[in-house]
């Protein structure tokens with residue numbers, strides 16, 4: 616059991632690092648790991664393991680076998696986290712993870728002292744959850760780009776543009792799933808049929824960019840409430856511009872229309888995930904008003920945790 620002292624320290628630490636990060640509601644179930652810093656402060660963590668079946672959508676962003684640590688590093692800055700990660704390394708000696716595996720931790724992006732500990736143990740910031748809560752940009756004068764909701768008959772264009780995201784992501788991250796688009800196809804068809812907010816930008820009548828979006832309610836007790844402040848959030852899933860059309864303002868025009876639509880539906884804000892190693896999206900999203908809230912740290916295979 617994680618004690619009250621560590622839980623209170625966690626709440627104080629998260630709030631001090633970033634007041635927008637939701638206060639941790641309680642402790643998850645799992646295997647308890649404990650450690651102590653050189654000065655004798657006791658720290659702890661909960662370890663969960665998961666194996667995803669072939670064909671599940673989670674495999675688009677996750678290794679097949681995952682060891683996820685929920686750290687409670689107390690108030691000792693880098694040191695408590697470091698002690699805990701060392702204990703985790705020893706614990707992993709009892710496992711034979713295989714190549715499609717990872718050790719992961721999700722942690723507030725702005726807790727700077729923890730970053731050094733993650734890096735020292737071989738973890739990399741594979742992804743961030745970023746939010747935008749500002750007002751939408753003003754309506755620009757009509758230009759070359761038109762933005763509209765996609766319809767079921769746009770399926771082929773939507774699928775081809777979705778593939779562009781995966782093709783590019785595969786170049787700039789360590790994870791590639793050749794079957795990514797196949798995994799996505801049933802959901803894409805369902806979303807288009809249901810009139811989900813999947814947006815297309817067209818240049819001269821030709822589809823040049825996609826923003827596949829949705830809605831997420833962050834209500835007490837839901838998984839979303841552990842990551843996002845309460846409210847109704849616009850979710851920006853896949854976004855891509857065709858390679859030859861990038862850098863011409865199409866992505867910006869598309870997202871301006873999406874942000875105006877979210878605001879028109881009284882969204883609390885919008886959120887998305889991007890890879891810090893993606894040289895296009897890591898610049899593009901902050902310029903569209905997004906800032907990191909959570910960082911997803913990962914080392915793969917899981918046996919490579921140092």
Ligand SMILES: CC(C)(COP(=O)(O)OP(=O)(O)OC[C@H]1O[C@@H](n2cnc3c(N)ncnc32)[C@H](O)[C@@H]1OP(=O)(O)O)[C@@H](O)C(=O)NCCC(=O)NCCS
Pocket residue numbers: 779780783784824854855856857860861862863864865866867868888889890893895896899902
């Ligand atoms: C991220 C992405 C959707 C942006 O779309 P876009 O239509 O290129 O966006 P914009 O042209 O509005 O803005 C891109 C920025 O990069 C700059 N840029 C310059 N040359 C560029 C080039 N050859 N390619 C891409 N961007 C370029 C643009 O000038 C612009 O910067 P600015 O804000 O200073 O003007 C697009 O780069 C893309 O499809 N990337 C690959 C897939 C991807 O990473 N998706 C996001 C996953 S989270």
